[in-house]
Amino acid sequence: MKNFSFHNPTRLHFGRGQIAQLDSEIGKDARVLLVYGGGSIKRNGVHAQVMAALGQRTVVEFAGIEANPEFDTLMRAVALGKENGVDWVLGVGGGSVLDGSKFIAAALALDPAVDPWLIVGNKTPLHAALPIGCVLTLPATGSEANFTGVITRRETQDKLSFKNAAVYPRFSVLDPTVIDSLPARQLGNGLVDAFVHTTEQYLTYPAEARVQDRLAEGILSTLVEVAPLLRQNQGDYDAQANLMWAANQAMFGLVPLGQPLDWASHAIGHELTVLYGLDHAQTLAIALPSLLRYKFDAKRAKLAQYGRRVWQLNGDDDEVANAAIEATRRFFESAGLPTRLSGYGIDDVAAAAAGVEAQLIRHQRLKLGEHGDITPADCRAIVLAAG
Ligand code: NZQ
Numbered sequence: 001m002k003n004f005s006f007h008n009p010t011r012l013h014f015g016r017g018q019i020a021q022l023d024s025e026i027g028k029d030a031r032v033l034l035v036y037g038g039g040s041i042k043r044n045g046v047h048a049q050v051m052a053a054l055g056q057r058t059v060v061e062f063a064g065i066e067a068n069p070e071f072d073t074l075m076r077a078v079a080l081g082k083e084n085g086v087d088w089v090l091g092v093g094g095g096s097v098l099d100g101s102k103f104i105a106a107a108l109a110l111d112p113a114v115d116p117w118l119i120v121g122n123k124t125p126l127h128a129a130l131p132i133g134c135v136l137t138l139p140a141t142g143s144e145a146n147f148t149g150v151i152t153r154r155e156t157q158d159k160l161s162f163k164n165a166a167v168y169p170r171f172s173v174l175d176p177t178v179i180d181s182l183p184a185r186q187l188g189n190g191l192v193d194a195f196v197h198t199t200e201q202y203l204t205y206p207a208e209a210r211v212q213d214r215l216a217e218g219i220l221s222t223l224v225e226v227a228p229l230l231r232q233n234q235g236d237y238d239a240q241a242n243l244m245w246a247a248n249q250a251m252f253g254l255v256p257l258g259q260p261l262d263w264a265s266h267a268i269g270h271e272l273t274v275l276y277g278l279d280h281a282q283t284l285a286i287a288l289p290s291l292l293r294y295k296f297d298a299k300r301a302k303l304a305q306y307g308r309r310v311w312q313l314n315g316d317d318d319e320v321a322n323a324a325i326e327a328t329r330r331f332f333e334s335a336g337l338p339t340r341l342s343g344y345g346i347d348d349v350a351a352a353a354a355g356v357e358a359q360l361i362r363h364q365r366l367k368l369g370e371h372g373d374i375t376p377a378d379c380r381a382i383v384l385a386a387g
Pocket residue numbers: 036037038039040041044065066067068069093094095096097099137138139140141142143146148149150178179181182183186189190193251266280
């Protein structure tokens with residue numbers, strides 16, 4: 001196990017009715033910028049619960065954060081926040097809204113002489129952000145308790161992340177009943193995104209991180225167990241709760257400690273989203289099985305461990321590792337996410353592969369994977385094989 005330091009300052013309020021905790025978290029005289037998406041929170045009653053909990057506090061609302069949050073949209077929210085002298089940012093939504101809230105909170109605290117686009121990609125030092133609170137409505141990204149934001153700028157074909165301790169949410173509310181209103185597509189996306197976050201911090205090579213491995217295997221097994229329960233009955237509270245906690249723990253920061261990491265599927269996936277507008281999780285369903293096949297030899301030992309412990313497979317390492325990749329593919333497809341480009345109507349696979357390669361070069365993502373040996377040319381081959 002490698003050395004590590006760990007600190008996660010986000011307080012979590014988990015369970016039914018916990019949106020009411022907003023009242024204990026945000027000062028009575030706060031001026032709150034309430035940030036949300038396209039309106040699902042108005043339809044499912046979450047907005048009403050948030051407003052009830054905020055009571056008499058001054059609330060300025062910014063609606064319309066889109067999936068894969070756009071820099072220009074977020075800058076409009078920053079302007080509204082400035083105009084109204086807000087001192088808290090409350091994001092209510094999925095990963096896009098929460099990532100957007102982190103950017104807005106950072107931009108509101110930035111020296112006005114600095115171009116806020118430089119926050120993205122960590123191109124300017126970030127010393128502070130407004131305090132951030134979150135009400136999660138889509139278990140998937142783990143953004144509710146991490147220090148990452150992923151921001152898109154379509155005009156320049158950039159979808160890039162930033163990471164800074166200043167944007168850890170002060171608190172997050174995780175009420176599993178928000179899953180009641182999730183469209184099947186978003187439920188599937190959540191299952192797959194949480195799954196791939198876990199595998200990217202686990203399917204590398206053995207590193208004697210036994211607790212972290214078993215935490216990863218526990219998260220993966222839980223996702224496999226709850227997926228059919230939610231398909232049968234999306235209102236199954238225990239299944240909802242276990243999905244929400246699994247997705248949170250996948251990105252809370254414990255799984256990667258002391259471990260080699262391989263974020264290549266996410267790197268490929270972000271470029272596929274920018275190029276083709278696919279949902280984030282859809283790109284991962286395409287990239288991961290193909291990447292596991294491409295790096296089979298390097299990952300064989302962990303793939304075999306995964307196959308035995310998560311999928312209860314038997315046989316020698318080769319057999320189990322192969323069958324584990326196929327089980328992963330079937331799991332994604334059972335969640336409603338095709339694992340090949342053709343499943344999303346992308347037939348010019350060579351163009352997609354070349355596009356991803358060019359984007360990765362432009363974004364300087366040149367040495368990916370746990371050994372730093374996955375180049376943009378390798379990513380091209382991985383995408384090509386996913387046709
Ligand atoms: O906009 P509204 O109307 O709210 O509808 C949303 C949106 O259309 C809908 N939705 C959310 N909760 C709902 C709901 N509909 C009904 N009932 C509810 N309870 O779902 C749609 C998708 O929402 P979005 O926030 O885009 O999805 P997700 O949570 O999958 O977030 C994806 C974004 O997070 C980034 C991705 O790149 C992408 O931009 N990621 C962030 C990470 C992080 N911060 O650590 C890590 C991830 O790997 C990922 O890259």
